[in-house]
Every structure is written in structure tokens, then in C-alpha cells.
Amino acid sequence: MPLVTVEALEGRSVQQKRDLVKAITDAVVNVYGVPRDAVRVVLRNNAKEDIAWGGILFCDK
Amino acid sequence: MPLVTVEALEGRSVQQKRDLVKAITDAVVNVYGVPRDAVRVVLRNNAKEDIAWGGILFCDK
């Protein structure tokens, strides 16, 4: 019963989210051979002031 | 020092959250035998466009 979490910058459209969960679910079903209904995907949307790379917030880059 | 995270659809009332963290904390204290103050619970509230099951977003079901 795989659970996939995708953490990315906020601002994606519903259509992008729709396409992403479909493509990721396809990947898990094809490679791991699990039933489609067993795959759960959660999307997390981070603000630019809540992610940092190299010690610098995205909102400062 | 157990940490419990509950990820569920957004829209629960504060009273439901209050009842849930009490019941979950009771469960952990009773079964694992840890002090009550050692149990931490975090609730995450997901929008329907941020969860998918079987490759389909909840907002499309």
C-alpha cells in the first residue's frame, strides 16, 4: 500500500496536480506491481519563505 | 517520547481535533506505558486537491 508524498513550491494549478498524481501512480503501479487503488499520493505546497537551499530562503534568492 | 502525526482531510472542528488528540494520547499511554506528557500529536489538514487515491485527486471524485 505505497504512500507517496511530494513536497514542492506552492503555486501549481489543479491540472498540474491532477497530471502529477496520475503519472506518479502509473509509475508505482508499473514498477512495484501493486493495485492502482492501493497507491495514495499527498501533495505538500511550501511557501518560498519556508524552504531553503544552501542556508538561504527561497524568498531571498 | 512518542510523536504521532495524523494526516486527514481539512475541515474538522476544533472539538473533533480536541477529542482525537485525547483519544490517541490515551491509546499511546495505555499500550506503550509512557508518561502522558511525553506524547506529542501533530495534525495535518490536507485540501481535497492535495490528496489522491488510485491516481485521482479527491476533488475530482
Next chain:
Amino acid sequence: MPLVTVEALEGRSVQQKRDLVKAITDAVVNVYGVPRDAVRVVLRNNAKEDIAWGGILFCDK
């Protein structure tokens, strides 16, 4: 479709895990009114050298 994650020190017996997931699932079903089969629980077991409180590893306490 609630997902509960419990992070605790390693060393619990299978019976304790069995009792815990049952009690936590009861709590979520009763308070949130979701179908029992919709509740997923994941247990994470941390070594004492992988948790710290107040800046000190558990294996040093």
C-alpha cells in the same frame, strides 16, 4: 482517508504494536467518523542514538 504515523523508541513487541494500531484506529474511526478500512497507520522505530531531547541523544541520558 486518514494516515497516522507513530514515531517511538524501538523495542516494542508485535503485541504492543498490534494493540496500538487497533486503539489508534478506533480513535480515528470514532472521532472522525471515517470507515475503518480508510485508516492507515505506520510505525517508525527509532534507535536511542537517533533521538534527542534538549540537545542530548537518548543513548547519552
Next chain:
Amino acid sequence: MPLVTVEALEGRSVQQKRDLVKAITDAVVNVYGVPRDAVRVVLRNNAKEDIAWGGILFCDK
């Protein structure tokens, strides 16, 4: 800089893991339009006694 976490039952081969991270990375790059090197994937492997569905551990099903 998307981060994808896949939580699934332990026991997958390295080849399956290799194929899965490639397919998931393809999905994120194609749909979100991010550079390939920006995508990170973490795999978590759960024992059957550490996952439950409907209040019952997988090792008891």
C-alpha cells in the same frame, strides 16, 4: 526543488528501486517543468509489523 518520499513494504530489489526513482523523476520533471537535478526521491521500506490498514497489522493479514 521537489522532494518525493515513497513509503512501501520492504523487500523491493535495487532494480525496482532504480526503475521507480527514474519513473517518478520523469513524472515530476515533465509535469512541473523543473530541472532533473532538482528532484530528490527518498524511499522508505516498512516491515509488515509496522504498517496497518483497518486497524490490523500487515503481518496479521
Next chain:
Amino acid sequence: MPLVTVEALEGRSVQQKRDLVKAITDAVVNVYGVPRDAVRVVLRNNAKEDIAWGGILFCDK
């Protein structure tokens, strides 16, 4: 490629977040000896009704 997640009560200023990710990144670089650009930090901001300690929501304390 260490990933650090900090979960705390919401309400921190951008300056506090800026200082925190810098200090945490310094810590990881100094102790683990990884390149600065390899360190990613994600901040999660919890509402007081979404965290509990000892079975009681923070908004009730």
C-alpha cells in the same frame, strides 16, 4: 544531501526563519562535512489547534 525539517508553531517572522535556516545549515555543514549547497531545510508552521502535548491541544492551554 541532508534534508532538515523544522516543525514549529506558526507566527515566526521571515527574519527568524532566515536566521534559523542559516544556523541549522551551518550546523549540518560543520558536523557532517557536506557541501553547503547540499543542505535543504523545510519549515512547517503549525496552528495552535493542530499540535497537542499530553493529550491537550495548544489552543486549550
Next chain:
Amino acid sequence: MPLVTVEALEGRSVQQKRDLVKAITDAVVNVYGVPRDAVRVVLRNNAKEDIAWGGILFCDK
């Protein structure tokens, strides 16, 4: 009551872990102004076959 999770490649010594949780706790206490005992740190240690960057497992790089 901040919770910090550090996910990194396995293989760090206990001394490195000891130093890291101390330095990270210092950072959180200094910047967020919380009591030292309120800071919890969890370390996760990933195998090289369980992390990927740019679609390629670390064990293949």
C-alpha cells in the same frame, strides 16, 4: 515545542550525531527563543539505495 528531523546518508558516528543534535538545538533555542527542553531532534539514516538525485540512486553514482 519545535521538532527537527534530519534525513541523511547512514554511516555517521554517534559522536557526529551527538554534535549535530547539540548544534541544531542551540540554533533553534537561540533563534526561536524556546526552552531547550522543548526541542526534539530525530535523525533518519538512509541507505544509498534509498535516496536518488536527478533520477539516479546514490548507489549508482
